[in-house]
Amino acid sequence: MPESLAGARPTLEAVAARAGVSRATASRVVNGGAGVRPPLVEKVTRAVEELGYVPNHAARTLVTRRTGAVAVIIAEPEIRIFSDPFFSQQIRGISKELTAHDTQLVLLLLEGPGDYDRIARYLAGGHVDGALAFSLHTDDPIPAITRRAGIPAVYGGRPNWSEPAEHRTVPYVDADNRGGARAAVRYLEDLGRRRIAHIAGPRDQTSATDRLDGYRDVLPDADPALIAEGAFTAASGERAMAELLERCPDLDAVFAANDLMASGALRVLKERGRAVPGDVALVGFDDMDAIAEGTDPPLTTVRQDIEGQGRLMARLLLRGLDHERAGAPAPDPVITATTLVRRASA
Amino acid sequence: MPESLAGARPTLEAVAARAGVSRATASRVVNGGAGVRPPLVEKVTRAVEELGYVPNHAARTLVTRRTGAVAVIIAEPEIRIFSDPFFSQQIRGISKELTAHDTQLVLLLLEGPGDYDRIARYLAGGHVDGALAFSLHTDDPIPAITRRAGIPAVYGGRPNWSEPAEHRTVPYVDADNRGGARAAVRYLEDLGRRRIAHIAGPRDQTSATDRLDGYRDVLPDADPALIAEGAFTAASGERAMAELLERCPDLDAVFAANDLMASGALRVLKERGRAVPGDVALVGFDDMDAIAEGTDPPLTTVRQDIEGQGRLMARLLLRGLDHERAGAPAPDPVITATTLVRRASA
Numbered sequence: 001m002p003e004s005l006a007g008a009r010p011t012l013e014a015v016a017a018r019a020g021v022s023r024a025t026a027s028r029v030v031n032g033g034a035g036v037r038p039p040l041v042e043k044v045t046r047a048v049e050e051l052g053y054v055p056n057h058a059a060r061t062l063v064t065r066r067t068g069a070v071a072v073i074i075a076e077p078e079i080r081i082f083s084d085p086f087f088s089q090q091i092r093g094i095s096k097e098l099t100a101h102d103t104q105l106v107l108l109l110l111e112g113p114g115d116y117d118r119i120a121r122y123l124a125g126g127h128v129d130g131a132l133a134f135s136l137h138t139d140d141p142i143p144a145i146t147r148r149a150g151i152p153a154v155y156g157g158r159p160n161w162s163e164p165a166e167h168r169t170v171p172y173v174d175a176d177n178r179g180g181a182r183a184a185v186r187y188l189e190d191l192g193r194r195r196i197a198h199i200a201g202p203r204d205q206t207s208a209t210d211r212l213d214g215y216r217d218v219l220p221d222a223d224p225a226l227i228a229e230g231a232f233t234a235a236s237g238e239r240a241m242a243e244l245l246e247r248c249p250d251l252d253a254v255f256a257a258n259d260l261m262a263s264g265a266l267r268v269l270k271e272r273g274r275a276v277p278g279d280v281a282l283v284g285f286d287d288m289d290a291i292a293e294g295t296d297p298p299l300t301t302v303r304q305d306i307e308g309q310g311r312l313m314a315r316l317l318l319r320g321l322d323h324e325r326a327g328a329p330a331p332d333p334v335i336t337a338t339t340l341v342r343r344a345s346a
Numbered sequence: 347m348p349e350s351l352a353g354a355r356p357t358l359e360a361v362a363a364r365a366g367v368s369r370a371t372a373s374r375v376v377n378g379g380a381g382v383r384p385p386l387v388e389k390v391t392r393a394v395e396e397l398g399y400v401p402n403h404a405a406r407t408l409v410t411r412r413t414g415a416v417a418v419i420i421a422e423p424e425i426r427i428f429s430d431p432f433f434s435q436q437i438r439g440i441s442k443e444l445t446a447h448d449t450q451l452v453l454l455l456l457e458g459p460g461d462y463d464r465i466a467r468y469l470a471g472g473h474v475d476g477a478l479a480f481s482l483h484t485d486d487p488i489p490a491i492t493r494r495a496g497i498p499a500v501y502g503g504r505p506n507w508s509e510p511a512e513h514r515t516v517p518y519v520d521a522d523n524r525g526g527a528r529a530a531v532r533y534l535e536d537l538g539r540r541r542i543a544h545i546a547g548p549r550d551q552t553s554a555t556d557r558l559d560g561y562r563d564v565l566p567d568a569d570p571a572l573i574a575e576g577a578f579t580a581a582s583g584e585r586a587m588a589e590l591l592e593r594c595p596d597l598d599a600v601f602a603a604n605d606l607m608a609s610g611a612l613r614v615l616k617e618r619g620r621a622v623p624g625d626v627a628l629v630g631f632d633d634m635d636a637i638a639e640g641t642d643p644p645l646t647t648v649r650q651d652i653e654g655q656g657r658l659m660a661r662l663l664l665r666g667l668d669h670e671r672a673g674a675p676a677p678d679p680v681i682t683a684t685t686l687v688r689r690a691s692a
Contacts, residue, residue: 082434107453111445127473
């Protein structure tokens with residue numbers, strides 16, 4: 001892709017002309033957009049994208065004292081990031097949004113908990129303007145790390161702590177996990193299923209506990225033997241399904257807290273000769289591109305817009321960077337809707 | 347993973363004691379290892395890893411003027427990085443090696459050629475000590491970008507330029523692509539195949555042209571109609587296979603330049619009723635974890651150690667950072683061996 005370095009660069013004047021605004025307005029938008037009316041911001045942003053305008057970094061840094069880069073941290077070992085399509089979809093949304101705002105995505109990879117000190121040093125070193133973090137676990141150190149580094153952060157999924165404490169309100173983007181789970185379990189009930197099992201995610205993540213709460217909202221008196229815990233991976237879905245069949249051979253439906261675990265459960269159900277959906281109806285969560293439509297039968301599942309959540313996280317952070325300068329408060333959490341997608345598995 | 351922030355940190359004295367060296371030697375190794383004999387470097391490195399020692403960043407920065415971070419740049423759009431397991435395997439090797447040397451992996455994602463200017467700014471901004479780049483294309487701007495940024499870089503795969511020029515010698519790690527291809531084609535010949543087709547990779551990457559050269563080494567007079575070009579993706583392997591069957595319905599073997607294209611070719615061969623290996627013997631390249639053993643029949647393929655190449659790239663760069671201070675020349679290229687792995691497809 002060598003073309004980018006050759007050829008004349010579009011100027012800020014060209015951007016202003018195309019957007020129909022003054023050079024000063026175009027400059028303000030390119031450097032963050034504070035104090036410019038949203039319709040003008042949009043016009044200039046569109047002109048920037050159409051012309052492929054690249055602001056002069058030295059000039060911009062002087063005005064904004066920014067690096068033009070945002071860190072993305074996934075609180076999972078590197079190996080899970082590349083094997084679970086959830087992460088690539090979220091990164092895709094973030095990457096598109098940051099690129100549209102000429103901001104560099106810096107993905108900080110880690111192997112294990114011992115690597116957080118190094119990440120803390122990098123964030124404190126002034127190498128990024130802000131951070132986006134997701135897949136946090138209970139009492140995750142990342143919020144404290146970003147606070148100490150003095151940079152704003154937006155989280156994917158609601159962070160949670162084992163004890164209430166101060167400074168724990170942080171901006172985040174999350175799906176309506178509890179509402180989505182309720183819809184899934186109600187749907188199984190409406191199909192006439194009476195022994196509905198749940199394969200939950202790890203209890204140290206709110207996406208898992210919220211979905212479990214949704215299951216319990218609909219079935220407050222459910223037999224505890226009908227609930228098994230997995231780790232959001234296909235292999236853990238297989239193990240949980242085998243456990244459930246052992247404990248409750250009469251189960252007639254399963255709601256799995258994500259599609260990967262549902263795909264593992266489906267394999268075990270087939271191996272044990274249980275017809276899906278005939279003997280056991282199965283519902284997942286996520287509507288993951290690479291999984292839900294590819295299983296046999298295809299998965300009925302609760303759809304959440306993962307890429308859209310990534311875009312929203314990036315947008316909130318970029319806005320937060322402007323607010324910070326304008327002295328405005330941090331943005332409120334954003335909860336995105338979920339919808340039940342009916343396919344053949346239930 | 348919150349444990350990392352609590353608990354007492356191991357000290358440099360503890361590292362020195364465990365390694366059986368002086369504190370001064372331990373310090374020198376922790377800060378880069380220049381001027382310390384390799385066996386001592388190894389002892390201290392092992393003690394650092396065993397104790398989980400984290401050097402005081404401020405102190406280390408003063409001594410070394412380093413950020414403790416290395417950029418990884420893949421010259422492909424973000425979407426291919428997460429869909430082609432080649433990249434995750436190479437990143438895995440890099441991540442392990444950098445983590446073992448307490449260096450932060452900073453993956454710079456890009457959407458397209460227009461993003462190189464932004465990457466150039468980030469690299470020139472002093473946010474990383476060096477760069478590892480792979481999947482470069484002909485006349486790729488990345489070597490010039492790292493040179494202008496004044497940071498050392500090591501490449502995965504031999505970079506190439508359309509015209510010879512100065513300053514084009516760069517350190518790289520590559521597999522013996524040509525030798526591996528020769529072994530694959532000779533093997534097909536030894537099986538008695540007489541119409542051996544080749545699905546080549548994109549001609550702007552040396553891994554593709556080297557494998558094509560290996561094919562031609564064995565079959566200098568091959569019918570040009572037996573060669574089709576793909577793009578290293580499964581879909582492009584399907585298209586190339588369909589073309590080849592159209593042009594040369596009598597072909598009895600196919601050597602595909604990677605496993606992804608071989609898996610696509612296999613699907614088309616089956617659809618058209620050609621038995622593999624009965625009617626058409628098929629050989630791939632890479633021996634990719636998630637692919638080669640999973641096809642039906644499993645793929646005979648040329649194995650290269652992708653994760654190992656990632657580790658080597660990181661090791662060369664870290665050594666280069668030391669050499670730089672010591673005034674030594676850049677390291678020579680490293681070519682790793684390939685081996686033919688025989689499975690059922692040929």
